[in-house]
Amino acid sequence: MSYHDPVTLDHDQDCPGLLPEPPAAELELACVLHALADPMRLRIVSELAGAGGDELNCLAFELPVTKSTMTHHFRVLREAGLIRQHRRGTSKMNTLRADDLAARFPGLLDAVLAAAPPCPKAVAAP
Amino acid sequence: MSYHDPVTLDHDQDCPGLLPEPPAAELELACVLHALADPMRLRIVSELAGAGGDELNCLAFELPVTKSTMTHHFRVLREAGLIRQHRRGTSKMNTLRADDLAARFPGLLDAVLAAAPPCPKAVAAP
DNA sequence: CTCGTAGTTTGACAGCCACCGTAGTACGGT
DNA sequence: ACCGTACTACGGTGGCTGTCAAACTACGAG
Numbered sequence: 001m002s003y004h005d006p007v008t009l010d011h012d013q014d015c016p017g018l019l020p021e022p023p024a025a026e027l028e029l030a031c032v033l034h035a036l037a038d039p040m041r042l043r044i045v046s047e048l049a050g051a052g053g054d055e056l057n058c059l060a061f062e063l064p065v066t067k068s069t070m071t072h073h074f075r076v077l078r079e080a081g082l083i084r085q086h087r088r089g090t091s092k093m094n095t096l097r098a099d100d101l102a103a104r105f106p107g108l109l110d111a112v113l114a115a116a117p118p119c120p121k122a123v124a125a126p
Numbered sequence: 127m128s129y130h131d132p133v134t135l136d137h138d139q140d141c142p143g144l145l146p147e148p149p150a151a152e153l154e155l156a157c158v159l160h161a162l163a164d165p166m167r168l169r170i171v172s173e174l175a176g177a178g179g180d181e182l183n184c185l186a187f188e189l190p191v192t193k194s195t196m197t198h199h200f201r202v203l204r205e206a207g208l209i210r211q212h213r214r215g216t217s218k219m220n221t222l223r224a225d226d227l228a229a230r231f232p233g234l235l236d237a238v239l240a241a242a243p244p245c246p247k248a249v250a251a252p
Numbered sequence: 253c254t255c256g257t258a259g260t261t262t263g264a265c266a267g268c269c270a271c272c273g274t275a276g277t278a279c280g281g282t
Numbered sequence: 283a284c285c286g287t288a289c290t291a292c293g294g295t296g297g298c299t300g301t302c303a304a305a306c307t308a309c310g311a312g
Contacts, residue, residue, distance in 0.1 A: 029241045033159050033160075034160070037156050037159035039156055040300085058258075059258070066303080067258080068304095087259095091257095107236065107237035111231060111234035111236075115155045116155060164270080194274090194290075194292095197289060198290095200289095202269095213278085216278065216279040
């Protein structure tokens with residue numbers, strides 16, 4: 001659950017404002033499972049999966065916690081390698097790293113999403 | 127992650143010494159994920175899976191922790207619904223509830239086991 | 253520049269938890 | 283009954299963590 005800042009120059013040019021994330025090959029199972037074991041974070045991941053690859057800013061998730069707690073959760077998800085975040089204006093846009101996760105742990109994300117509780121409400125587009 | 131002691135009379139007669147466990151239909155994803163997120167517990171589950179349904183007593187797992195910590199880990203796994211335990215003489219025998227888990231969360235256990243680090247050593251028969 | 257909004261940092265809090273050591277229980281063999 | 287072995291209960295420790303409030307930063311519109 002620790003990694004060096006892997007943002008390369010190439011990456012900076014392709015996606016300005018990208019926040020640091022662990023490379024797919026370095027994702028750790030215990031870290032991913034731990035991140036998914038929190039109901040708030042599982043809900044974030046479920047809603048991102050339901051958005052079908054669309055980017056959602058943090059406000060798109062109407063979670064019953066404060067903004068600072070949401071910041072914490074998004075950070076845990078990013079550092080575990082579950083989500084990708086980049087800055088766009090005043091917003092942080094989030095996507096699920098579904099392809100990376102499937103490549104690293106085949107079937108895991110699908111099984112977790114299938115097992116996750118249904119989302120309380122549909123995600124509003126930002 | 128809480129349940130009432132569900133041991134029924136029928137169950138008592140079929141398997142004396144069975145310790146309380148949650149019914150398969152009541153397994154909670156967050157609880158299961160949390161139990162699997164600890165490397166020691168993941169290793170226990172992996173070794174039980176590798177034993178192909180054989181019962182293993184607690185000593186069969188040469189984990190780098192004390193016996194009292196192992197007791198704690200086995201308890202977490204049992205209460206999360208991942209393992210079944212029953213007393214046999216002075217030993218506690220453990221099996222993986224693979225069928226229950228597959229029924230409740232299809233594909234999850236397989237994906238986790240496929241992703242888990244390889245066991246450091248083969249499990250000695252008790 | 254000001255303002256509003258999205259998001260972050262910081263510190264605090266209370267509960268959780270992996271781990272340990274110690275003393276104890278449960279069981280079976282002698 | 284005693285003994286050895288498998289396992290547990292209990293208390294303690296230090297670190298972790300979800301959560302919050304308050305102050306702050308980053309950004310873009312006007």
